[in-house]
Amino acid sequence: xxQHLPADLHVVKGRKSRLGRRLAPYLLILPGGAxxxxxxxxxxxxxxxxxxxxxxxxxxxxxxxxxHNYIDAVQRYRVQLVRSLEYALIATGVTLLVSYPLAYWIxxxxxxxxxxxxxxxxxxxxxxxxxxxxxxxxxxxxDGIVLGALKRWHVMPQGFHVLAxxxxxxxxxxxxxxxxxxxxxxxxxxxIDRSVVEAARDLYSNKVQVFLRVIxxxxxxxxxxxxxxxxxxxxxxxxxxxxxxxxxxxMIGNIIQLEYLTNFHYPIAAALSFILMAGLLxxxxxxxxxxxxxxxxxxx
Amino acid sequence: MSEALDPRRIxxxxxxxxxxxxxxxxxxxxxxxxxxxAVGLASFLAACGVSGTSxxxxxxxxxxxxxxxxxxxxxxxxxxQLNFANWEDYIDVDSKGKSPTLQQFTKDTGxxxxxxxxxxxxxxxxxxxxxxxxxxxxxxxxxxxxxNGGPVERMIRLGFLTPLDPQYLPNFxxxxxxxxxxxxxxxxxxxxxxxxxxxxxxGYNSKAVKTPPTGFGDLLDPKYKGKVGxxxxxxxxxxxxLVYLGYDVQKSTPDQWQKAADLLAKQRDAxxxxxxxxxxxxxALENGDTIITQAWSGDLFIASAPKSFxxxxxRDIRSSIPTEGGILWTDNQCIPLNAKHPVDAIKFxxxxxxxxxxxxxxxxxxxxxxxPSAKDVVLNDIKDPTVADSPLVFPSANDxxxxxxxxxxxxxxxxxxxxxxxxxxxxx
Numbered sequence: 169x170x171q172h173l174p175a176d177l178h179v180v181k182g183r184k185s186r187l188g189r190r191l192a193p194y195l196l197i198l199p200g201g202a203x204x205x206x207x208x209x210x211x212x213x214x215x216x217x218x219x220x221x222x223x224x225x226x227x228x229x230x231x232x233x234x235x236h237n238y239i240d241a242v243q244r245y246r247v248q249l250v251r252s253l254e255y256a257l258i259a260t261g262v263t264l265l266v267s268y269p270l271a272y273w274i275x276x277x278x279x280x281x282x283x284x285x286x287x288x289x290x291x292x293x294x295x296x297x298x299x300x301x302x303x304x305x306x307x308x309x310x311d312g313i314v315l316g317a318l319k320r321w322h323v324m325p326q327g328f329h330v331l332a333x334x335x336x337x338x339x340x341x342x343x344x345x346x347x348x349x350x351x352x353x354x355x356x357x358x359x360i361d362r363s364v365v366e367a368a369r370d371l372y373s374n375k376v377q378v379f380l381r382v383i384x385x386x387x388x389x390x391x392x393x394x395x396x397x398x399x400x401x402x403x404x405x406x407x408x409x410x411x412x413x414x415x416x417x418x419m420i421g422n423i424i425q426l427e428y429l430t431n432f433h434y435p436i437a438a439a440l441s442f443i444l445m446a447g448l449l450x451x452x453x454x455x456x457x458x459x460x461x462x463x464x465x466x467x468x
Numbered sequence: 469m470s471e472a473l474d475p476r477r478i479x480x481x482x483x484x485x486x487x488x489x490x491x492x493x494x495x496x497x498x499x500x501x502x503x504x505x506a507v508g509l510a511s512f513l514a515a516c517g518v519s520g521t522s523x524x525x526x527x528x529x530x531x532x533x534x535x536x537x538x539x540x541x542x543x544x545x546x547x548x549q550l551n552f553a554n555w556e557d558y559i560d561v562d563s564k565g566k567s568p569t570l571q572q573f574t575k576d577t578g579x580x581x582x583x584x585x586x587x588x589x590x591x592x593x594x595x596x597x598x599x600x601x602x603x604x605x606x607x608x609x610x611x612x613x614x615x616n617g618g619p620v621e622r623m624i625r626l627g628f629l630t631p632l633d634p635q636y637l638p639n640f641x642x643x644x645x646x647x648x649x650x651x652x653x654x655x656x657x658x659x660x661x662x663x664x665x666x667x668x669x670x671g672y673n674s675k676a677v678k679t680p681p682t683g684f685g686d687l688l689d690p691k692y693k694g695k696v697g698x699x700x701x702x703x704x705x706x707x708x709x710l711v712y713l714g715y716d717v718q719k720s721t722p723d724q725w726q727k728a729a730d731l732l733a734k735q736r737d738a739x740x741x742x743x744x745x746x747x748x749x750x751x752a753l754e755n756g757d758t759i760i761t762q763a764w765s766g767d768l769f770i771a772s773a774p775k776s777f778x779x780x781x782x783r784d785i786r787s788s789i790p791t792e793g794g795i796l797w798t799d800n801q802c803i804p805l806n807a808k809h810p811v812d813a814i815k816f817x818x819x820x821x822x823x824x825x826x827x828x829x830x831x832x833x834x835x836x837x838x839x840p841s842a843k844d845v846v847l848n849d850i851k852d853p854t855v856a857d858s859p860l861v862f863p864s865a866n867d868x869x870x871x872x873x874x875x876x877x878x879x880x881x882x883x884x885x886x887x888x889x890x891x892x893x894x895x896x
Contacts, residue, residue, distance in 0.1 A: 224880050225598075226625055248895070305748075311756030327694065331757060332743045414743040415736050418895045426895060429591040430702070431887055432622075 219438035229434060237439040245423050245440060252420040253447060255334070256403035259341035263349040263398050264391065266342070271353035271390075272383075275360075286354065293347055301340055301411045305331060332414025340408035345401060349394035356390025357383070392459060400448055420444055531658065532631035540810050541633050550581045550812040553593075553612040555799070557770075558664070559583065560832035569828055573819050579812045587612065589746065590619040597804060601628045606806040610813040613663045613799050616653040617703040617874030618883070620660055620800050629659040630803035636814045637661065639821035647868050648798055648838045652718070652876045660800035661817050664766075664829075665836035667794030667860065667871065668704045671753055671763030671771070675784045681760060683790040684712040688735050696735075697752055697761030700744030700894035702887055703874045704762055705732065707795045714792075717872050725889045732893045744894035754782050763787065765794070765860040766835035777854070778832075787860065793870035796836075824849075831855050836863060 219237055223229035242249070274285045292300060307314055308330045318324040330336055360383060368382045406421030413419075420440060427437035559567045570581045587593045594614070597607040614620055623629050634641065640661050648662035670681050677692070687696050687708070699705045709728035710717050720728075735741055742758050750767045752758045768787040773779020801820075803813045819825060821838070827845035830837035831852050837843075840862065847856035855861050863871075877883040 225622075226880060305751075306755070309752075309755035309757055316756070329694070329757070410746075411748075415741050415894075416896045423895060426891070429595045431884075431891075 215438045215441060218434050219442050221435045223435075225432040225434075234435070237435045238443065241436050241439040241443060244436075245420065248418050248420045248423050249440075249443065249447070251418075252403050252444070253451070255338050255341060255419060256399050256405075259338050259345065259402050260349075260395055260399045262338070262342040263346050264395065267346060267350035267353050267394065268391075271350050271357055275354055275357035282358075286351075289350055290347055297344055298407055298411075301344065301407055304340060304343070305411055308336070331412055332417075334413075334417050336412040336414075337408050337417045337419075340412045341402045341405055344405075344408065345398045348397040348401070352393035352397065353387065353390040356387045356393075360386045388459065392456075395455070396452060399451075403448060404444060531656065537631060537633040540630060541636065541814065542811065544636060544811055546577060546579050546812040546815055547809040548579055548812070549610075549809050550579050550816055551608060551610045551809070552581055552583045552813075552816070553586050553609040554583065554663075555587045555613060556585045558585070558613065558799075558833060560828055569820070569825055572825065573816060576819070577812075577815055579815065581816075584609075587614070590615050594619055594623065598626070598628065601626075601805055604806070606808055607804045609804055610807040610809040611816060612802055612804060614802060616651065616798050616800060617876075620802065621653050621876065623802065623804075624654060624659050628805045630805055630807055630810050631658055632661070632803070632814060632817070636811075637818050637821070639818045643821050643823055643826070643839045643841055645838050645840050645868075647796065647871075651798065652873070654800070660802045661821075662838040663799045663801045663820075664833055665796055665798040665838060667765040667789065667796055667836065667863070667867075668699070668708065668762060669765055669768070669794045669860075670760065670788045670790060671750075671768045672760040672786055672788065673753065673756070673784050674786045676756075676759035680786065681788045681790075683792050684708045686760060687762065688712075688731070688740065690738060690740060692760050693738070693740050694742055695757075695759040696740050696742055697749045697758035697763075698732075698735075698741050698744050698894070699749065699762045700746060702890060703797070704795060705744070705894060706886070706890040707872060707874060708762060711790075711792045711795065711872050717795075717875050720875075722885060722889070725886060729889045729893055732890075736893060736896065753785060754780065764835075766833060769834040769858065769860055773834075773854075789859065789867060793872055794867070795874065796868070796871040797874050798838075799835075830861055834858075834861055837861060 217231055218229065220231055220233050220235065221229040222232045222234045222237075270289070274282055274289075278285050306312060309315065310329045310331070311319070315324065315328065315330065319326055319328070364382055364386070365378060368378045373381065404421050406419055406425055409417050409419040409422050424437050424440050424444075427433045427440065560569050562568055567583065570583055574580055593612075597609075597612075600607050614623065620629075634657075637657075640657070644662070648665060650656055651662075654660045670684070670686065672681055674680075676695070681687075686692075687698065698708075706725065706728060707717050709732050710720050710724065713724070713728055713731065715724045715728070742752070745752060745761075747767075749758070749761055749763065750771055753761050753763070754771060765787065768785060769779070771780045771782045772785040772787070773781070774783070775781040801813075801817050803810050807813060820829060823839055823841045823845050826837055826839035826842035827850060830839075830842050831846050831850050834855065843856050843862040846852050846862075859867055875886065877886065
């Protein structure tokens with residue numbers, strides 16, 4: 169006990185711990201901070217610079233503070249930008265509707281086998297994202313194993329097809345990002361103190377009331393995290409659109425790829441990346457306000 | 469105690485003002501620091517420029533001097549190693565998975581070949597190696613195969629290809645087809661020699677398409693609504709439309725490009741196009757997603773050939789060379805700049821222009837061989853008339869004369885204009 173220490177020892181210990189206490193936060197932040205600085209901040213500053221440059225790959229690009237790149241980018245690719253946000257929004261909604269019951273069931277009814285169920289949920293994701301999407305392309309082909317059979321049995325009209333539609337792209341995104349939604353939901357649901365639920369029942373809540381007034385509000389942090397983790401990568405995705413899409417399903421990720429790799433218009437591509445990022449940030453803050461968070465940190 | 473000093477009655481705003489820190493000299497200094505930081509950031513941003521190459525590497529014009537070539541190839545002694553970057557399914561393979569051509573090359577010259585199928589598509593591959601070359605590094609490859617109609621021209625203009633010394637290419641001079649000699653995208657073959665060529669033609673499923681298509685016009689037919697495949701790239705798609713409209717691809721004007729783009733937009737908006745494909749178009753045709761599609765000649769040959777013959781066995785898949793003529797493109801062997809073993813690479817280039825070797829390759833790859841005299845070898849020595857007589861592997865002089873070539877751009881501005889007209893079609 170501190171008060172029983174001799175006086176001089178007390179002083180030494182106090183000084184030491186004061187120094188430690190002052191340095192500790194900085195030391196703790198050092199690895200993560202250095203990582204962020206090196207792999208996030210530096211590239212993003214570089215990207216910001218590129219987005220304001222003009223030139224071509226033959227003569228090089230020079231920083232001319234050409235803000236018009238942003239206007240050009242939006243004018244040329246407004247449709248694809250809006251479409252990406254739209255697809256991401258719908259896909260996020262779908263994953264939420266699918267994952268919530270799933271996570272709920274695992275958290276409350278999973279019993280001893282919770283880990284098994286979680287593992288089963290994650291199992292498909294041990295296979296590469298692109299391979300799985302290509303598999304869907306094969307499975308859902310017009311004369312493939314599913315649609316081909318249904319058409320032969322005349323369950324479906326001959327012209328029916330799933331691929332090359334916006335539905336296919338959205339479904340693909342929803343499928344691919346499901347665990348990003350399901351896992352945070354599961355964590356928040358599993359964390360709910362069961363005695364709170366019991367208390368609600370003791371106070372004559374029926375099942376619906378228990379869910380709406382106790383369980384759902386307590387799972388909101390999970391919903392928030394899940395929506396963020398799904399929506400952000402979904403909006404930037406380009407794999408699903410290029411594999412499952414058809415005409416008029418191009419997303420902004422495909423455009424950024426085209427501008428970088430085919431056209432070598434680095435500034436336009438960088439500007440588009442920034443616009444996407446800004447759009448997502450605005451969306452996220454608006455969303456945080458709607459959910460009533462006073463600050464993002466409260467949820468993440 | 470007077471009422472005014474009663475803490476309960478003090479205006480909260482005043483209380484805040486009294487208790488909170490005001491703007492101090494330290495804050496001002498901090499502010500200045502931020503300002504200085506902003507200035508520093510601005511200069512850092514400016515330093516982030518992406519350097520080009522024209523300033524340090526003069527855009528190549530005219531033939532490289534003998535001195536330059538001497539410096540690259542020395543006295544023509546190979547180093548004994550060749551690192552070859554190629555596309556999938558683009559070399560002969562025997563039952564053991566080895567390439568007879570590469571084995572023969574090693575046997576004849578003692579040069580070991582490390583063969584890697586690392587190229588899936590031109591743009592992503594070039595995007596990977598361009599930054600390396602820009603920083604003066606070595607890509608790790610001595611030989612790579614890239615397509616004309618953009619990629620090759622870009623690499624030449626960037627100065628990222630090693631010039632070829634014709635004295636090491638006697639087989640090319642003697643045996644190469646006129647269609648690959650002195651091409652407009654690389655006059656005088658200063659930086660490239662053909663690996664294989666191919667036609668962009670029409671592929672269709674004969675079960676669903678009863679009347680064999682005759683031209684690019686069939687791809688616009690509303691009766692195939694939703695089942696037509698088109699290429700989503702800057703050459704195959706625009707060239708087909710220009711050819712259909714009767715324009716000369718090389719001499720076409722921006723007005724004509726616009727007309728071609730309008731035609732393609734109409735085809736898309738009428739729901740005729742299923743999707744704009746990359747190489748996956750052939751799976752779409754095999755799976756029944758499309759029944760008629762733009763296609764590359766070699767792929768159609770492989771798709772329709774029986775499995776016993778090494779094909780995919782889709783017997784209903786047929787090819788049709790449009791009456792307007794096919795679109796001819798060429799994949800080229802190039803030596804990237806700073807390659808470690810240029811002599812080994814150029815020896816290989818010469819090696820594959822030996823009619824025997826060319827025949828061996830043609831009999832497996834089924835694209836257009838750059839060596840016409842290989843036809844006799846395929847017919848008489850390999851005894852494979854299916855390949856030897858195929859107009860897709862050894863096209864007739866007439867087919868070649870009628871064919872159209874990928875657009876060669878005179879400068880970046882022209883290419884940008886072309887792209888800005890045609891890209892919105894397939895990136896809608």
